[in-house]
Amino acid sequence: MAQLSTYIAFPGNAKEAFTHYQGVFGGDLTLITYADMPQMEGMPFEPDPTAVAHAQLDLPGGTITGSDGMPGEDYVVKGSIYSLMYELDDVAKAQELIDALVAAGGEINMPFEKAPWGDTYGQVFDKFGVMWAFDVPGN
Incomplete structure (x- = not known):
């Protein structure tokens, strides 16, 4: 598999x-x-x-x-060229995860709200610079 x-x-x-x-x-x-x-x-x-x-x-x-990372390498984690997309089926649970990342030192990149395509979607950078995208389809 x-x-x-x-x-x-x-x-x-x-x-x-x-x-x-x-x-x-x-x-x-x-x-x-x-x-x-x-x-x-x-x-x-x-x-x-x-x-x-x-x-x-x-x-x-x-x-x-x-x-x-390997010593001597330049590892720039923060950027918008990638994100970790986490799709859930519950808006409240997605908001809870976003809130936890922000409370620990993250920052909102895009508010979690109804998107033009019908999903609820938002982005947050966590305190390590990783961008998380949260999506709850057609709700």
Whole structure:
């Protein structure tokens, strides 16, 4: 079975981000640090043992995966070229999630309201710079 999952390389704060996402969205979180993994031959860098090598959050309707980025790389997370689209069937639940992201330091990018195409839609940047789009179809 094929499955598409989002993968985000964070600039050293993947554990904080994934723990935050679990607190907002719920789900099952797996965090693996480099210290948890066997020594790997041919690594292009010496990993910090406390850095997140892989994180996976299985939440209702999808999976978010990611890690801490490689040292020396410039990881700009905030931008509007992408977003994580979360489609729900309950306007109140979507608003609750948006409110939780904003209360934790996020900011509204587009108000959550009735869109011209008939859905209720809005966008928020979370405190890590990730843009979340929320959509409740035809309500």
